[in-house]
Amino acid sequence: MSEATPRYRILFAASEAWPLIKTGGLADVAGALPAALKARHHDIRLLLPAYPEAREGLAQPRAGGRFQLGGYAVELLRGKLPGTRVPVWLVDCPALFARPGNPYLGPDGRPWPDNAQRFALFSRVAAHLAGGASPWRWRPEILHCHDWQTGLAPALLADDAERPASVFTIHNLAYQGRFSYATFAALGLPEALWSHEALEFHGDMAFIKGGLAFAHRINTVSPGYAREILTPDFGCGLDGLLRHRKARLSGILNGIDTRVWDPARDPHIAAPFSARRLAARSANKVALQKALGLKVDDRVLLAGNVGRMVAQKGIDLLCEVLPAMMERGMQLVVLGSGEAHFEARLQQLARRYPGRVAVRIGYSEAMAHRIEAACDLFLMPSRFEPCGLNQMYSLRYGALPLVHRVGGLADTVFERGEDSDNGFVFPRPLAADMLAALDRALALWARPAAWRRRQRNAMRADHSWRHSAMEYEALYARALADRRADRSAMEPAGGGKTVLAPETG
Numbered sequence: 172m173s174e175a176t177p178r179y180r181i182l183f184a185a186s187e188a189w190p191l192i193k194t195g196g197l198a199d200v201a202g203a204l205p206a207a208l209k210a211r212h213h214d215i216r217l218l219l220p221a222y223p224e225a226r227e228g229l230a231q232p233r234a235g236g237r238f239q240l241g242g243y244a245v246e247l248l249r250g251k252l253p254g255t256r257v258p259v260w261l262v263d264c265p266a267l268f269a270r271p272g273n274p275y276l277g278p279d280g281r282p283w284p285d286n287a288q289r290f291a292l293f294s295r296v297a298a299h300l301a302g303g304a305s306p307w308r309w310r311p312e313i314l315h316c317h318d319w320q321t322g323l324a325p326a327l328l329a330d331d332a333e334r335p336a337s338v339f340t341i342h343n344l345a346y347q348g349r350f351s352y353a354t355f356a357a358l359g360l361p362e363a364l365w366s367h368e369a370l371e372f373h374g375d376m377a378f379i380k381g382g383l384a385f386a387h388r389i390n391t392v393s394p395g396y397a398r399e400i401l402t403p404d405f406g407c408g409l410d411g412l413l414r415h416r417k418a419r420l421s422g423i424l425n426g427i428d429t430r431v432w433d434p435a436r437d438p439h440i441a442a443p444f445s446a447r448r449l450a451a452r453s454a455n456k457v458a459l460q461k462a463l464g465l466k467v468d469d470r471v472l473l474a475g476n477v478g479r480m481v482a483q484k485g486i487d488l489l490c491e492v493l494p495a496m497m498e499r500g501m502q503l504v505v506l507g508s509g510e511a512h513f514e515a516r517l518q519q520l521a522r523r524y525p526g527r528v529a530v531r532i533g534y535s536e537a538m539a540h541r542i543e544a545a546c547d548l549f550l551m552p553s554r555f556e557p558c559g560l561n562q563m564y565s566l567r568y569g570a571l572p573l574v575h576r577v578g579g580l581a582d583t584v585f586e587r588g589e590d591s592d593n594g595f596v597f598p599r600p601l602a603a604d605m606l607a608a609l610d611r612a613l614a615l616w617a618r619p620a621a622w623r624r625r626q627r628n629a630m631r632a633d634h635s636w637r638h639s640a641m642e643y644e645a646l647y648a649r650a651l652a653d654r655r656a657d658r659s660a661m662e663p664a665g666g667g668k669t670v671l672a673p674e675t676g
C-alpha cells in the first residue's frame with residue numbers, strides 16, 4: 172500500500188459470510204473482500220446475524236456489549252472470521268436468529284414469516300453502530316451494506332448528522348425484501364420513509380430501496396450487470412430509480428478466494444494440477460466418474476454445473492439441451508438444490524441416462540471442488556447473472572465455462588475467435604444457441620492441442636480479490652467525498668436541513 176492511500180474504518184454488514192454461513196455467492200464475497208481490505212491495512216469489521224452456525228464457527232466468542240433496539244434486547248459477540256484476521260461482530264438476538272439451517276428459509280422451504288423483523292433489526296443494529304448515537308468508541312467512516320437484508324440501514328441514517336458515508340452493493344436485484352404496508356407500520360419505521368422516493372414500492376415496502384435511494388454510492392458486482400439493471404429487462408421494476416441515481420452507480424467485478432480455490436493445493440480433489448501440469452488433471456475426472464457411477468472414460472466430454480436450482484440459473488435450458496448432449500455422447504454432472512420441480516426434473520433425467528448423467532441434490536463444498544477439477548466444460552446458461560463465481564472457479568480449474576453472454580459472465584468469459592478465448596459464449600438464452608455453443612465445444616474437444624491452449628488461457632486469468640479490493644477503495648473515497656458534500660449542503664447559512672431526503676444524482 173502506498174503512503175498516499177488512506178486507511179479507512181469500515182463497517183461491513185452482510186447477512187452471510189463464508190465460512191460461517193453460506194447460501195450463495197454473497198457469502199463468498201463477504202468472507203473474502205473484508206480479508207482483502209484488511210490485507211491492505213484497512214480497519215474493517217464484519218457484522219453478521221448470530222445464526223447458530225455462525226456462533227459455532229466463531230472460536231471463543233467474547234461479549235461485546237448489550238443494548239435495546241426496536242423492542243429487542245441485542246447482545247454483540249465478537250471474534251475473528253476463521254482463517255483471517257478480520258474482526259467479526261455477531262448480532263445476537265435469539266428470538267430472531269437462533270434458528271438452524273438456511274438463514275432466510277424455514278424447514279418448509281418458505282421464507283421465515285418474520286424476515287421483515289429479523290432484517291429490520293439487523294439493519295437497525297448496523298445503523299446504530301455506525302451513527303451518532305453509537306455505544307461504540309470505534310466509529311466507521313464507511314458503512315458498506317449488501318443486498319436487501321441491510322437495505323434499511325442507509326435509510327435509517329439519512330437524518331443522522333453524524334452518519335458515515337454509505338455504500339450499498341447489489342448482489343441480486345431480484346431479491347428485494349418486499350413486505351406489506353401493515354408490516355412497514357408494525358416495524359415502527361419513520362413515517363417519512365413511506366414514500367415513493369423512499370421505501371414504498373407499488374403499494375408495498377421494499378427494503379432494497381433503502382439502499383438504492385439513500386446510500387451515497389451504489390455498486391453492483393460486475394460492470395455488465397451495472398449497465399443491464401438500467402433497463403426494464405433487468406431492472407426488476409427498479410430501473411427508473413437506478414437511472415435517476417446513475418451518476419452514483421458503478422460495477423466492480425467480484426474476485427475469488429485463490430487460496431480456497433487453488434487446483435495446485437486443493438485438499439478436496441484427487442490429484443493436484445496446474446496450467447503447467449495439466450496432464451495430472453485427468454485423474455480427477457476418472458475419480459469423479461467412478462465416484463458418481465458414470466462410465467469411466469477420459470475421452471468423453473464431461474460437462475458440469477453447480478449452483479442454486481432456480482429460474483435465474485437457466486436450469487430449464489440445461490434440461491432442454493440435455494437429450495441432445497446425450498445424443499452427442501457427452502456426460503453431465505449436476506450438483507445443487509433449489510426449486511422442487513427443477514430437482515425432480517433433473518433426477519428424472521439422471522434415471523433416463525444411467526452412467527451418463529449424475530445428479531446430486533444437496534450442498535457440498537467438497538463435491539463442488541471435485542466437479543471443478545474433473546469437468547472439461549462448466550455450464551452456466553443463466554438468464555441473468557450479476558457476477559457469478561463458478562465461472563471464475565472454472566477458469567482457474569481449467570473447466571472451460573460455457574455461458575450465456577450476460578452480466579458478469581460476459582465480463583469474464585470470452586469466445587471471439589481470438590487466440591485469447593477462454594471459454595464458449597452464446598448470445599441468447601435459447602436452447603438452440605446453447606446447443607450451437609456445445610457443438611463448438613465438441614469441435615474444439617476433437618483438437619486436443621487447441622483445447623489445452625484454451626484451458627491455459629482460462630487458467631491464466633487473475634481473478635484474485637486484490638484488484639477488486641483496490642476498486643472498492645476508490646469507491647469508498649468517492650462515497651466519502653459525497654458525504655462531505657452533503658454535510659456542507661446540510662449546513663447552509665440559514666441552517667435547516669431536509670428531513671430524510673433521499674440522495675440525489
Ligand code: ADP
Binds near residue numbers: 199539
Ligand atoms: P449465486 O450467488 O447466485 O448462487 P454465485 O456463482 O455467485 O451464484 O455463487 C454460488 C456459490 O455457491 C459458489 O461458491 C458455488 O460453488 C456455491 N454453491 C451453490 N450451490 C452449491 C452446492 N449445492 N454445493 C456446493 N456449493 C454450492
Ligand code: GLC
Binds near residue numbers: 197200343425558579
Ligand atoms: C448473487 C448473484 C451472483 C453473484 C453473487 C455474489 O447471488 O446471483 O451472480 O456472484 O451474488 O456477488
